[in-house]
Each structure stands twice: as C-alpha cells, then as structure tokens.
Amino acid sequence: MVRDMISLTPEIDRQSRVPLYQQLYGYIRKQIEDGILKEEERIPSVRQMSSYLQVSKNTVETAYRQLLAEGYIHSRLRSRLCVFPIETLASSAVGRRQIPEGLTEETKVRTAVPAAHDVIDFEYGDVEKDKFPLKRWKQCLTDALNDHLEEVVGYGDRQGHKGLRTEIAKYLYQSRGVLCSAEQVFLGAGTQQMISLLCQLLGLSGRVAMEDPGYNGVRTVFANHGYEIVPVPLDPDGLSAEHLRMSGSRLAYVTPSHQFPIGMVMPVRLRTRLLQWAYENNAYLIEDDYDSEFRYQGQPIPALKAMDTGDKVIYLGTFSKSFLPGARLSYAVLPESLEAEFKKGQQVYSQSVSPLIQTATYLFMSRGYFEAHIRRMRKLYQNRHRTLIRAISEYLGDRVGVIGEKSGMHLLLDVHGRDSDELLEAAFSHGVKVYSPRIQWMNPEECPPTYVMLGFAGLTEERILSGVARLRQAWFGESSSI
Numbered sequence: 001m002v003r004d005m006i007s008l009t010p011e012i013d014r015q016s017r018v019p020l021y022q023q024l025y026g027y028i029r030k031q032i033e034d035g036i037l038k039e040e041e042r043i044p045s046v047r048q049m050s051s052y053l054q055v056s057k058n059t060v061e062t063a064y065r066q067l068l069a070e071g072y073i074h075s076r077l078r079s080r081l082c083v084f085p086i087e088t089l090a091s092s093a094v095g096r097r098q099i100p101e102g103l104t105e106e107t108k109v110r111t112a113v114p115a116a117h118d119v120i121d122f123e124y125g126d127v128e129k130d131k132f133p134l135k136r137w138k139q140c141l142t143d144a145l146n147d148h149l150e151e152v153v154g155y156g157d158r159q160g161h162k163g164l165r166t167e168i169a170k171y172l173y174q175s176r177g178v179l180c181s182a183e184q185v186f187l188g189a190g191t192q193q194m195i196s197l198l199c200q201l202l203g204l205s206g207r208v209a210m211e212d213p214g215y216n217g218v219r220t221v222f223a224n225h226g227y228e229i230v231p232v233p234l235d236p237d238g239l240s241a242e243h244l245r246m247s248g249s250r251l252a253y254v255t256p257s258h259q260f261p262i263g264m265v266m267p268v269r270l271r272t273r274l275l276q277w278a279y280e281n282n283a284y285l286i287e288d289d290y291d292s293e294f295r296y297q298g299q300p301i302p303a304l305k306a307m308d309t310g311d312k313v314i315y316l317g318t319f320s321k322s323f324l325p326g327a328r329l330s331y332a333v334l335p336e337s338l339e340a341e342f343k344k345g346q347q348v349y350s351q352s353v354s355p356l357i358q359t360a361t362y363l364f365m366s367r368g369y370f371e372a373h374i375r376r377m378r379k380l381y382q383n384r385h386r387t388l389i390r391a392i393s394e395y396l397g398d399r400v401g402v403i404g405e406k407s408g409m410h411l412l413l414d415v416h417g418r419d420s421d422e423l424l425e426a427a428f429s430h431g432v433k434v435y436s437p438r439i440q441w442m443n444p445e446e447c448p449p450t451y452v453m454l455g456f457a458g459l460t461e462e463r464i465l466s467g468v469a470r471l472r473q474a475w476f477g478e479s480s481s482i
C-alpha cells in the first residue's frame with residue numbers, strides 16, 4: 001500500500017489557518033534542516049504524497065516547487081526528487097535559491113517561483129513598519145530607562161502604569177466617546193490575555209454568545225476556559241439580535257466597530273438592541289474595539305461602551321493595530337459594577353506587560369506622539385485601502401466581490417465560482433500570499449469556499465498594485481500592464 005511505502009509521514013492540520021502546502025513545505029524543510037532527511041535521500045513522489053495525505057496533487061506540487069526554488073531538494077535521474085547536498089544548503093542564500101536543472105514532467109514544477117524576498121504577503125496583522133516613528137519610540141524607551149529607572153526595573157503596578165492608564169482614559173474619551181476613569185482601565189499583554197483574565201477573575205456566565213464567523217483567537221480562549229460557545233449568526237448589520245435573544249447566554253462577545261472577519265460596521269439601532277438585551281437579561285457585552293481608529297467611509301460611530309448607560313459593557317482595546325503588535329499591550333475598561341471584583345482578583349497576579357514598555361508608551365502618549373502617529377497612519381492606510389479597492393476593481397473586475405471594505409486593515413474577496421485552496425496555491429506560485437478566513441467560522445466547513453482574506457496595512461501602494469496584478473495572472477491567466 002502506498003501509505004506503507006512512504007518515507008516521510010508529515011502531519012497536516014486541516015483546521016489550521018496555515019495553508020496545507022505551506023505546512024507540507026515547512027515540515028519537509030525542517031526535516032532537512034534538522035538533518036533527519038539526509039543528503040540525496042529520496043522525497044516521495046507527488047502522487048505518493050498526495051495519496052498519503054489525501055490532498056490534491058496541486059498542493060504537493062506547490063510545496064515541492066518552493067523547496068526546489070529554495071534549493072532544499074533537487075531533481076535526479078528518472079524524475080526523482082532528492083535532498084540537496086548539505087554543504088550546498090549551508091552555502092550562500094544565492095546558492096539556495098538556484099533552480100536546479102532537469103525539472104521533471106512528473107512534478108510539473110514551474111521555474112518562475114519568485115525569490116522569497118519578492119513574495120507579496122497580504123498577511124492580516126501586519127502594520128506599517130517603515131513609516132513607524134522609530135526615533136521617537138527609541139527616545140521614549142531611552143528616557144524611560146534614564147529618567148524612570150526605579151519604575152521600569154521592578155514588577156510595576158499590577159493594574160498597569162497609572163500614568164498610562166490615565167492617558168488611555170483620556171484617549172478613549174476623545175476618540176471613542178468612552179467616559180471612564182483610570183481606575184476602570186486594566187492593562188494586559190494582548191486581547192487573548194485580557195479575555196483569559198476576565199474568564200478567571202469574574203464570575204461570568206459559563207456560556208458565551210459569539211458572532212459566527214467571529215475572531216477565532218478569542219473563541220479559543222473561551223473554549224480553553226471551559227466556556228460553552230453559542231454561535232450567533234450574522235445579519236447584514238452584524239450579530240443577529242434575534243438569535244442572541246434565543247441564545248440563553250448572559251455574556252456576548254462582539255466587534256461592533258468592524259465585525260471580524262466580515263467587516264460590517266454595526267449601526268446605532270442594532271447597538272441599542274444589544275444594550276437592551278444586556279439590560280433586560282442582566283447580561284454583559286464584551287466589546288472588542290480592535291481597529292476602530294481606521295475607518296474610511298461614513299461618520300465614526302461612538303463605541304458601544306459610550307452608549308452604555310446601564311454599566312454592562314466590558315470594553316477591550318489594543319495597541320496592536322494602532323501602534324505595534326510587538327508592544328503586546330492592550331487594555332480592558334471594566335464597568336464600575338465589576339471593577340472591584342476584577343481588581344481584587346488581579347492583586348494576586350503580576351502585571352503581564354513589561355514596565356519598560358508601559359512607561360515608554362506613557363511617554364509616547366503624553367508627548368502627543370501617539371495621536372500624531374494615528375493621524376499619519378489613518379491617512380497612509382486610507383491611501384493603501386483606496387489603492388487596493390481600485391486595483392481589485394481594475395484588475396479583477398466583477399469576477400470578484402469585495403466584502404467589508406469600509407473600515408479596518410483587511411478585507412475579504414469573494415472569487416466567484418472558485419475554491420480558496422486552489423486560489424491560495426495559484427497565488428503562492430505567482431509570489432503572492434493570501435489567506436483563507438475559514439478558521440474564523442465555528443465550523444470551518446461553513447465558510448464559503450470562494451472567500452479569500454487580504455490584509456493590506458503592511459504593504460506599500462506599489463506592492464499592493466503588483467500583488468493584485470499577480471493575482472489576476474494567477475487566477476485568471478491574464479497579465480496586466482503593471
């Protein structure tokens with residue numbers, strides 16, 4: 001049997017957001033780098049591997065193409081693919097990228113794989129790095145060390161740096177209409193950490209209603225804390241209030257400013273209904289306001305928290321989009337009714353954000369750099385967003401639909417009549433990385449197969465244009481004049 005004959009037995013995670021071909025590529029590459037696969041050892045044929053893994057031949061070919069292009073494997077007599085000699089692997093990057101001769105009929109390998117540095121990656125989560133005010137940030141870090149040494153060498157305030165919490169409270173009032181005191185603000189190292197703390201420290205209901213599709217990063221945390229997750233479908237405006245009412249839950253997680261991943265902005269009337277639901281059921285709403293700074297159409301809508309007269313909204317914010325994901329800095333604003341309980345529980349936990357980062361961020365905000373940075377990034381992302389929409393319309397036309405384009409740092413494409421696995425692979429072989437959003441569905445099978453996700457914040461307008469031009473070539477076989 002083929003399964004018995006195979007010399008490599010990769011494990012593939014079909015639920016992962018990493019495409020199958022990348023998993024296979026990564027697995028073989030690691031086996032080679034770790035010396036488990038030795039020089040000239042044979043790699044299973046495309047047919048064997050696809051049969052073993054129960055994946056398409058295309059998937060295996062794409063993985064092999066990349067390994068060939070990077071010089072990890074090469075093609076020997078009679079179409080055999082083998083591990084490249086180790087000395088060659090260890091040699092220069094140029095050597096590694098040489099495309100070996102004698103590519104075979106069997107692998108159908110195309111030699112046109114772009115070098116790794118030329119891959120245009122529409123990864124969601126990337127932010128602009130080149131225009132980041134690095135000098136100012138470095139200055140704040142240095143000043144934190146020079147002028148606040150006492151503060152930054154210890155564990156710091158368990159709730160988080162008081163000055164920073166005050167700056168955040170001010171910022172929230174000015175930008176989101178949220179009126180809160182620094183006492184209600186709690187710092188943490190990212191949204192998942194904050195959710196985890198909420199689960200541990202508050203006696204919340206053990207059943208949480210979540211948008212479906214919705215942010216998998218948060219769903220996983222709830223699940224790991226033993227919460228029962230009640231998926232609530234989306235209406236065109238956002239989470240279905242009707243289904244929420246039937247959910248039997250007294251806790252709901254929502255992304256009203258920019259539904260993740262579909263991207264709708266929840267209108268005020270639906271926000272009012274959600275608040276009513278919370279008041280009538282003595283329930284709490286967790287509002288994840290992760291990227292509200294970046295809105296491109298229509299008037300800004302104040303946060304749900306700003307409309308909450310009944311003290312039922314737990315507000316979550318993060319610096320990952322507006323500043324840097326690497327800061328690992330986020331915060332929760334708790335309703336007054338939960339503040340004391342949370343604070344009491346938190347007193348036995350150390351603060352998870354480095355005091356150095358907290359103090360430097362405090363300096364960055366209090367000097368007005370943060371606001372200036374946001375203003376600059378809003379303009380920059382707006383231009384990138386406009387360029388992306390224009391490129392999609394010009395190069396892909398009505399063969400695709402655009403979903404969730406009013407706000408944020410990503411959008412979805414509905415590539416009519418196609419399948420995302422095939423689309424991702426074709427894109428990759430033309431030097432573009434795009435992603436399937438399927439992991440954000442409670443049941444990934446329910447994600448329309450035609451959906452592809454593109455993050456654009458980390459790409460210049462030029463890269464966006466050539467990326468979409470490459471997609472046109474990859475998906476529709478048409479070149480463009482770019």
Ligand SMILES: Cc1ncc(COP(=O)(O)O)c(C=O)c1O
Binds near residue numbers: 215288325
């Ligand atoms: C819906 C949503 N919330 C929050 C975040 C930010 O998470 P963190 O604060 O852990 O970086 C993201 C980032 O991907 C997100 O998509």
